[in-house]
Amino acid sequence: MSLSPRFIAFVLAFLISAITTSFLTFVQDVTRSMLFVTCVSSFVGSFFLVLYTIEIIVYREVNKMYRTIHKLKLKDFNISRKVLIRESNPLKRLNDEIFVYVAKKQKEIEELKKLEQFRREFLADVSHELKTPIFAAQGFIHTLIDGAIDDEKVRDRFLKKAAKSLDGLDALVKDLVTLSQMETGAIKMNLDRVNLRVLTEDILDRLEKIAQDRNVTLKIKPDKLTEVWVKADAMRIEQVMINLIENAIKYNNDGGKVIIHFDEDKKSYAVSVRDNGPGIPPEHLTRIFERFYRVEKSRSKERGGTGLGLAIVKHILNGHGSTIAVKSQVEKGTTFTFKLEKTDEF
Template sequence: MLTNSRGIALILAIAIAALTTAFLSLMGESTITYMLVAGALIFSIAYLLINITLEFLIFREIGNIYTLLEKIQKKDLSDIQDKSFRSSLSPLRKINSVINSYAIARQKEIETLTKNAEFRREFIADISHELKTPIFATQGYIHTLLDGAIEDKHVRMKFLKRAAKSLDSLDVLVQDLLTLNQMESGVIKFSFSDFDLRELIDEVIEELEHKASKREVKIKWEYDPERKYITHADRPKIYRVCQNLIFNAIKYNHHGGEVQIGLKPGKNTLQVEIKDDGQGIPPEDLKRIFERFYRVEKSRNKKEGGTGLGLAIVKHILEGHKSKISVSSTVGKGSIFSFSLPMVKLAEQEDLTKSATSKQ
């Protein structure tokens, strides 16, 4: 009976009514009817007030706290909602709010740890797969030579060159991993300077022309030759961004395709756009192409080469420049990658713009 609010309220109400009736009986003018009515009224009021107070301010909140603690003990935090109480008459409700906030924080922590654990599993699987290929290939060539093929000069040179190529691929992978890790941890510092972005892209195109010609891919380079495209950024890192994006546009284009590179000035920025007419990227893969080792078509990408870290590095470089990489793609029609950098305005460019405006 004493385990719920009604039982406690009944006992306390009877006690209050009895004390009140006894006090009234001491007064000579009080009649029995008056004392009974007063006692019944006091009992009813006391019972209602005590029951409501115990039920809503104590027992219900204790029940909520117990349920919440039971969920925390069972680690079942999926349906816990964020409930904040600005003010309340019950201190237990405030305690409930604090415990609820703690439970939500624990839930977020568990979700983060789960995602990190999943990421670590995927990363270990990916890095094991990436390392396995060049290591096994090099082992195969060297063991073949040790088994007697080293006596044949032609076979020896061919296998040594293949082993060296596999080790070069392994070195590129390790260097990309180190670079990405240093960027994420903030070890690599950016060195900003003013330079002409058009000249940088010219250098990248000149470097990749041979690869484009092997696939008979035409590079279309669009810009205004009358103006300068001065930006303030880390030149070697932006070179790597352009190199990676243009190289991908060539590598994943179809044979005899076209890569369009555009450089356009905005109000305060320079916009770089790289478009190809290759196979395109499915919508479900667009959000993940900047993850480590993620490949849209794993078999095809493996055949084409690469570490699977290029776009992840591009993303981190541009984030270090307070910019971001944007991508849009249509399957069967190609992809467009774009990013922007701050534009450094020159006096001669402003005069050129004013002159063009007056002619219009």
């Protein structure tokens, strides 16, 4: 219950006049008229005195607190001086505002700490990822400079390995630039009508050799849905589909299956890429879209990739106003799902 200064003054004045009048009743020769006058005068005098005292003390302190707040960042507070003065209980209102302000600043501090931790981890990861191909290429080239270049077989083999390391470095730098541009909003999505079914079939043709090497079967379902018209940036969605399908092939079991499924509803198409591979342990599911995060670092290195693919996929889909979800069971497989807005075909 909020107590206004007038209510407090009324109660205190009533108590003072009641006590004063009660004491006077014990004095001899005191008439009722005198008691009435004493009661009224003490009540009125006490009421205005207490009210004045409370308002002077309270509002003086309120003004001091307001000036202190003003020195901070006034726009963080949802209250003006006029509103504050008109409040029946300004101290309570001010206390509530300060509590909200402190909670907000505490949250900002926690976010800054998380960002600082993320920055340190990111710098460590980038340093590690850059160091590996650079040192490898450096080792091969210095070996050639030290005399191995005269041996034709050694020269060709080392040059191929150095080139492979530099190609990996080039892919990593390109992915880092792409991811950075997406996060800063430098890359805009050029949305257009895209037949996702045709685009996916083209991607499967390009990835057929990788799938055959691992005896992985690729399938698009349902067969009757021959056209999947969506509103999307064709180049970026192609990048998403390539990444998800290629990962499903690489991290699948030999002889496994990869199914791309389109599910139509009233306003959108749900796209899922499912494999029946080893799956992802539950403790990793919340982190697989982080930069450079790998479930099994040794296996991931062997299979190639920069470790930025899923982070890029997430940002591309965010740029389309969509999100990506993942479900996985160990030894049963993994499914990635996202939605895209439908659009009329040509």
